[in-house]
Amino acid sequence: MNWNAGPGEPPSGGARPMPHVPSGLFPSGPPTRPTWREPYPVTGGGVAAGGALTALWLVLFGLLGHDVAGYAWWTVVAGGLAWLAALALVRYGDRGVATGIAIVTAGGWSIAAAVLAVRWAQAGDWPLW
Template sequence: MRPTLREPYPVRVPAVLAGLAGAGAWLAGFGTLAADLAGYAWWTLGAGAAAWLAALALLRHGDRGVAAGIAVALAIGWSSTAVALGVTWVQTGTWPLW
């Protein structure tokens, strides 16, 4: 008989969704503090860095499902911000962050 190996802390869908919702609300909350696109980008970058540190702590000492949800939310938030910056840059000809 072969041994059955089980993950000690399996990643569950509700935990991933909780991390996704929490990080999404976190990014949206900080995004509302901005008055323009440049401010939004800086707030999103700072809030995302803090959330990333929380995800690393959860990955090591907590629920890896929540950490995965945070990572997905950051990927969506940061990439959509990058797209908005790129579109503005193409339309105006000036880099919006400086």
């Protein structure tokens, strides 16, 4: 064996170099298994559109209530309807819009819960019944 061989020179003495095995980090050919793509990819525009329309939806329903209890119940109803729409969109439509609906509905329900908690803390009486 020639120990003085340079970095680009093959070793002498009849030894064959080891075959190069790719690490898998960089593909060296066609993929060995199928690659699946999302048919309706989630986009920022879809999330923003779903969020904006849901915020408007919750505000319009919240304005129907004349007091804290009415606001809370209308917000729960509007959020439930929005979630039904989001479930339909997840199955048959744009998942980005469904994501925006879900995020803003959760935020709207959180705001309604905070309003109820503040009123409950101030009055000492549960405002929904």
